[in-house]
Amino acid sequence: MASTRSEQYVEAVLALVEQVPPGRVTTYGAVADALGRDLGRGGPRQVGSVMATWGGGVPWWRVIRSDGTVPAHLGPEALQCWWSEGTPLRPSGRVDLAAAFWAPTAARGEEG
DNA sequence: AATATGACTGTCT
DNA sequence: AAGACAGCCATAT
Numbered sequence: 001m002a003s004t005r006s007e008q009y010v011e012a013v014l015a016l017v018e019q020v021p022p023g024r025v026t027t028y029g030a031v032a033d034a035l036g037r038d039l040g041r042g043g044p045r046q047v048g049s050v051m052a053t054w055g056g057g058v059p060w061w062r063v064i065r066s067d068g069t070v071p072a073h074l075g076p077e078a079l080q081c082w083w084s085e086g087t088p089l090r091p092s093g094r095v096d097l098a099a100a101f102w103a104p105t106a107a108r109g110e111e112g
Numbered sequence: 113a114a115t116a117t118g119a120c121t122g123t124c125t
Numbered sequence: 126a127a128g129a130c131a132g133c134c135a136t137a138t
Contacts, residue, residue, distance in 0.1 A: 032134090045121095045135070
Protein backbone atom coordinates (compact mmCIF):
# COMPACT_ATOMS: atom_id res chain seq x y z
CA MET A 1 0.00 0.00 0.00
CA ALA A 2 1.48 2.23 -0.22
CA SER A 3 1.97 5.56 -0.75
CA THR A 4 2.84 5.57 -4.38
CA ARG A 5 2.92 8.80 -6.30
CA SER A 6 -0.18 7.61 -8.09
CA GLU A 7 -2.09 7.26 -4.85
CA GLN A 8 -0.89 10.63 -3.68
CA TYR A 9 -2.20 12.13 -6.88
CA VAL A 10 -5.53 10.36 -6.47
CA GLU A 11 -5.90 11.58 -2.90
CA ALA A 12 -5.02 15.10 -3.97
CA VAL A 13 -7.64 15.07 -6.71
CA LEU A 14 -10.33 13.71 -4.42
CA ALA A 15 -9.34 16.27 -1.79
CA LEU A 16 -9.83 19.16 -4.20
CA VAL A 17 -13.14 17.83 -5.44
CA GLU A 18 -14.37 17.57 -1.87
CA GLN A 19 -13.33 21.16 -1.34
CA VAL A 20 -15.65 22.38 -4.06
CA PRO A 21 -18.54 24.12 -2.26
CA PRO A 22 -22.17 23.40 -3.16
CA GLY A 23 -23.58 25.57 -5.91
CA ARG A 24 -20.15 25.82 -7.50
CA VAL A 25 -18.24 23.76 -10.05
CA THR A 26 -14.70 23.43 -11.34
CA THR A 27 -13.09 21.92 -14.40
CA TYR A 28 -10.71 19.03 -15.01
CA GLY A 29 -8.12 21.40 -16.37
CA ALA A 30 -8.40 23.64 -13.30
CA VAL A 31 -7.91 20.69 -10.95
CA ALA A 32 -5.01 19.38 -13.01
CA ASP A 33 -3.49 22.82 -13.02
CA ALA A 34 -3.85 23.24 -9.26
CA LEU A 35 -2.21 19.87 -8.66
CA GLY A 36 0.38 20.46 -11.33
CA ARG A 37 1.81 23.14 -9.07
CA ASP A 38 2.39 20.65 -6.34
CA LEU A 39 2.71 17.15 -7.70
CA GLY A 40 4.13 17.86 -11.09
CA ARG A 41 1.41 15.79 -12.78
CA GLY A 42 -0.73 17.85 -14.85
CA GLY A 43 -3.07 16.47 -17.30
CA PRO A 44 -6.84 16.92 -17.41
CA ARG A 45 -7.00 13.41 -18.84
CA GLN A 46 -5.36 12.10 -15.72
CA VAL A 47 -7.82 13.93 -13.48
CA GLY A 48 -10.68 12.40 -15.44
CA SER A 49 -9.08 9.00 -15.21
CA VAL A 50 -8.88 9.33 -11.43
CA MET A 51 -12.51 10.39 -11.28
CA ALA A 52 -13.53 7.44 -13.41
CA THR A 53 -11.87 5.09 -10.93
CA TRP A 54 -12.26 6.78 -7.56
CA GLY A 55 -14.80 9.55 -8.26
CA GLY A 56 -17.50 7.42 -6.65
CA GLY A 57 -16.64 8.82 -3.20
CA VAL A 58 -16.64 12.52 -4.04
CA PRO A 59 -19.05 15.13 -5.46
CA TRP A 60 -17.91 14.40 -9.01
CA TRP A 61 -20.87 16.37 -10.41
CA ARG A 62 -19.01 19.51 -9.32
CA VAL A 63 -16.25 18.67 -11.80
CA ILE A 64 -17.14 19.34 -15.41
CA ARG A 65 -15.54 20.21 -18.73
CA SER A 66 -14.03 23.54 -19.65
CA ASP A 67 -17.10 24.66 -21.62
CA GLY A 68 -19.67 23.91 -18.92
CA THR A 69 -20.78 20.65 -20.47
CA VAL A 70 -20.53 17.29 -18.79
CA PRO A 71 -19.72 13.78 -20.03
CA ALA A 72 -22.69 11.68 -21.14
CA HIS A 73 -22.27 9.30 -18.19
CA LEU A 74 -22.96 12.16 -15.78
CA GLY A 75 -25.60 14.24 -17.59
CA PRO A 76 -28.89 13.27 -15.86
CA GLU A 77 -27.27 12.46 -12.52
CA ALA A 78 -25.29 15.65 -12.33
CA LEU A 79 -28.31 17.68 -13.39
CA GLN A 80 -30.27 16.38 -10.42
CA CYS A 81 -27.48 17.38 -8.06
CA TRP A 82 -27.24 20.86 -9.60
CA TRP A 83 -30.97 21.41 -9.18
CA SER A 84 -30.70 20.27 -5.59
CA GLU A 85 -27.76 22.54 -4.82
CA GLY A 86 -28.94 25.54 -6.81
CA THR A 87 -25.99 25.56 -9.16
CA PRO A 88 -26.23 28.44 -11.66
CA LEU A 89 -27.32 26.83 -14.91
CA ARG A 90 -27.64 28.23 -18.41
CA PRO A 91 -30.90 28.20 -20.36
CA SER A 92 -29.37 25.46 -22.46
CA GLY A 93 -29.11 23.12 -19.47
CA ARG A 94 -25.37 23.62 -19.03
CA VAL A 95 -23.60 25.04 -16.01
CA ASP A 96 -22.86 28.76 -16.12
CA LEU A 97 -19.11 28.76 -15.60
CA ALA A 98 -19.18 32.55 -15.55
CA ALA A 99 -21.05 32.30 -12.26
CA ALA A 100 -20.44 28.80 -10.97
CA PHE A 101 -16.74 28.36 -11.67
CA TRP A 102 -14.76 27.72 -8.51
CA ALA A 103 -10.98 27.83 -8.50
CA PRO A 104 -9.48 24.79 -6.74
CA THR A 105 -6.65 25.25 -4.27
CA ALA A 106 -3.57 23.14 -3.62
CA ALA A 107 -4.16 20.12 -1.40
CA ARG A 108 -1.13 21.00 0.73
CA GLY A 109 -3.12 23.59 2.64
CA GLU A 110 -1.82 26.52 0.65
CA GLU A 111 -4.10 29.02 -0.92
CA GLY A 112 -2.14 31.87 -1.90
C1' DA B 113 10.33 1.89 -27.57
C1' DA B 114 5.83 1.93 -29.98
C1' DT B 115 0.77 1.60 -30.09
C1' DA B 116 -3.81 2.21 -28.22
C1' DT B 117 -7.00 4.42 -24.98
C1' DG B 118 -9.23 7.98 -21.99
C1' DA B 119 -14.89 11.57 -16.98
C1' DC B 120 -9.76 16.79 -21.52
C1' DT B 121 -8.95 21.39 -24.19
C1' DG B 122 -8.53 24.64 -27.90
C1' DT B 123 -9.08 25.90 -32.79
C1' DC B 124 -11.13 25.64 -37.31
C1' DT B 125 -15.02 24.93 -40.31
C1' DA C 126 -24.42 25.65 -32.08
C1' DA C 127 -22.33 21.30 -33.64
C1' DG C 128 -18.79 18.36 -35.81
C1' DA C 129 -14.01 17.34 -37.02
C1' DC C 130 -9.00 17.63 -36.01
C1' DA C 131 -4.82 18.24 -33.47
C1' DG C 132 -2.34 18.69 -28.97
C1' DC C 133 -1.35 17.11 -24.44
C1' DC C 134 -0.24 13.69 -20.41
C1' DA C 135 -0.34 9.27 -18.02
C1' DT C 136 -1.33 4.27 -18.06
C1' DA C 137 -1.64 -0.37 -19.91
C1' DT C 138 -0.12 -3.82 -23.27
